Amino acid sequence: xxxxGTLVVxxxxxxxxxxxxxxxxxxxxxxxxxxxxxxxAFKQVLRDSGIGDAIASAADGxxxxxxxxxx
Numbered sequence: 001x002x003x004x005g006t007l008v009v010x011x012x013x014x015x016x017x018x019x020x021x022x023x024x025x026x027x028x029x030x031x032x033x034x035x036x037x038x039x040x041a042f043k044q045v046l047r048d049s050g051i052g053d054a055i056a057s058a059a060d061g062x063x064x065x066x067x068x069x070x071x
Contacts, residue, residue, distance in 0.1 A: 013021075046052035 043052075046055070
């Protein structure tokens with residue numbers, strides 16, 4: 001069963017309820033895609049600037065060094 005407008009679509013949902021549900025779903029998907037895209041852009045900035053390598057080597061070196069002591 002399928003009809004548009006205010007008529008029933010599927011199992012007792014009106015067309016407006018279905019559209020509202022789909023709109024909410026698409027908003028959630030858009031937010032997830034923006035987060036993934038932002039993470040990818042941030043990764044590329046770290047890679048291109050060389051800061052990613054500096055952070056990696058600092059983190060690798062910190063595992064082998066004794067903690068600093070203040071005099």
